Amino acid sequence: MENNSQKGKLVVGGLLVGAILGATLGVLFAPHKGKKTRKNISNKVKKTSKNIKNEIIDDATYLKDKAMEFENIIEDKMSQAVKSFKDKANELLHSNSDHLMNK
Template sequence: MENQNNGKIIVGSLLVGALVGATVGVLFAPHKGKKTRKNIANSVKKTAKKIKSEINEDGQYLKDKASDFGNLIESKISTAATSFKDKANELLHNGSDHQMNKK
């Protein structure tokens, strides 16, 4: 969960940084409007690629963790089922011996 929150913070920071950078760029642009708009568009595209990359990394991390958790649960259930089966067989075996001794 902590990594998920860190991912949200990173994405939010990137968005705020892009917005501030674009605003400062427009206010202090030494170029004509057409060139400035092109620079802003390039900056937005670059930021979008960074955000997409972060989202993909976070998604892969969550996918890996979910898979690990699924494997752990599967292992625990298998162990519990084996233990239950062993105990049931033990009880059945002890029960049949007990009944035989009473007769």
């Protein structure tokens, strides 16, 4: 079990090192000057963060809608249960009073 954990850590570590190395080499050998490259990176970071923000907002809206649907279902079920309990209680009260009258 520990062997798999160590292999997983090595894989993740290797991926991180590779990503950092790739990004560094990409910046060093970029076809544009430093200022242009930094601007391109900045624009891509802004665009990506905006996309992530929009996805989070969409997911939050979806979850909120689902929670409201669930709340409505629970309220309906609770109302049905309360009505059922009241009906049973009334039924028992009436059957008990009828039973007492017959004695």
